[in-house]
Amino acid sequence: MDVQAGPPRRPSYRQTVCVCTRTGTAAAEVARREIYPAPPRSAQWRSRLAGPRELGCVPTPF
Template sequence: MPANQARIYFGDETDAREYWATREWKTFAIDVVAGPSNRPTYRHTVYVRARTAAEAISSAKRNMIGKPSRPRYSARLAGPRELGCVPAPSTITQH
């Protein structure tokens, strides 16, 4: 990305960046795509715990079963909603 462009973060991605910022080990979502970029023939997401995105991609490459030919890997921090987290119900009861 050029230096003069800013990246826009959306809901779950912003929460993920804030949550994982202070933790050494993070959960990454590795998106595996194969085929033409405009119409991929294969898409799959693998979740990996690692310290860095590069380590997460390396781990996904080593441990994936049934890899497609010429896959492309991209890593991102997994967000709370993506991991199935839901807000806890309020413990305050109104009388």
């Protein structure tokens, strides 16, 4: 879950929260409860799938 507030080019607040849920709506609800201190009220919440780098996967040597 990516949380941003402020102008798109230079956001004044940016944070990534990792949550495990089935839907984007549920992810937003969990992230709102877990983030401390609370983000600005104008924050935008975007759910997305984590990539391999964020999960700690490394390529295997051949």
